Amino acid sequence: KNQVEQSPQSLIILEGKNCTLQCNYTVSPFSNLRWYKQDTGRGPVSLTIMTFSENTKSNGRYTATLDADTKQSSLHITASQLSDSASYICVVRRESGTYKYIFGTGTRLKVLA
Amino acid sequence: NAGVTQTPKFQVLKTGQSMTLQCAQDMNHEYMSWYRQDPGMGLRLIHYSVGAGITDQGEVPNGYNVSRSTTEDFPLRLLSAAPSQTSVYFCASNGPGFTYEQYFGPGTRLTVT
Numbered sequence: 001k002n003q004v005e006q007s008p009q010s011l012i013i014l015e016g017k018n019c020t021l022q023c024n025y026t027v028s029p030f031s032n033l034r035w036y037k038q039d040t041g042r043g044p045v046s047l048t049i050m051t052f053s054e055n056t057k058s059n060g061r062y063t064a065t066l067d068a069d070t071k072q073s074s075l076h077i078t079a080s081q082l083s084d085s086a087s088y089i090c091v092v093r094r095e096s097g098t099y100k101y102i103f104g105t106g107t108r109l110k111v112l113a
Numbered sequence: 114n115a116g117v118t119q120t121p122k123f124q125v126l127k128t129g130q131s132m133t134l135q136c137a138q139d140m141n142h143e144y145m146s147w148y149r150q151d152p153g154m155g156l157r158l159i160h161y162s163v164g165a166g167i168t169d170q171g172e173v174p175n176g177y178n179v180s181r182s183t184t185e186d187f188p189l190r191l192l193s194a195a196p197s198q199t200s201v202y203f204c205a206s207n208g209p210g211f212t213y214e215q216y217f218g219p220g221t222r223l224t225v226t
């Protein structure tokens with residue numbers, strides 16, 4: 001079954017601290033993996049897109065890693081800011097099939113001052 | 114560019130009523146999709162379109178209709194609203210390649226009483 005599982009479900013950290021969010025998937029055939037940020041009441045916004053051959057990709061303070069062998073990805077947030085408070089959604093795109101985008105349920109991050 | 118726009122932002126319906134959620138994009142994307150987002154679940158695909166005049170069902174199509182008469186517009190119709198359709202609805206569009214970014218609209222929060 002094609003699934004994307006994220007952990008933790010929720011996380012609270014202090015401003016300035018780092019954190020790492022996890023994503024495990026059992027999706028095939030694999031095309032690429034995406035991380036999205038979703039602010040409350042808004043639509044998801046893309047942070048990174050990683051293909052099979054990419055191990056690490058950065059977007060400012062966000063760094064995503066991908067291990068295609070173990071089917072795991074992580075999103076590391078450095079020096080967190082209050083504006084990082086949001087849900088972070090891991091999405092795996094399939095290379096074929098009707099439902100090409102398989103969405104995780106997200107990690108809800110709250111950054112406290 | 115406005116990106117992906119959706120109207121209305123909020124809507125309350127009584128059981129049995131019908132309505133249309135509007136979605137438009139100005140990026141000349143061929144691919145457009147409708148998702149629903151429910152608490153504790155990942156986004157689920159309702160219907161999608163790969164071009165004007167071409168639509169197909171997604172994972173949860175029952176109770177919804179779509180049409181695609183132009184590249185820009187992709188309305189979602191609720192035929193006879195049910196409480197189970199209470200959800201947040203997102204429209205998305207993307208280009209044709211595997212690594213094309215998927216852009217989401219701001220969402221429509223629908224409550225069916």
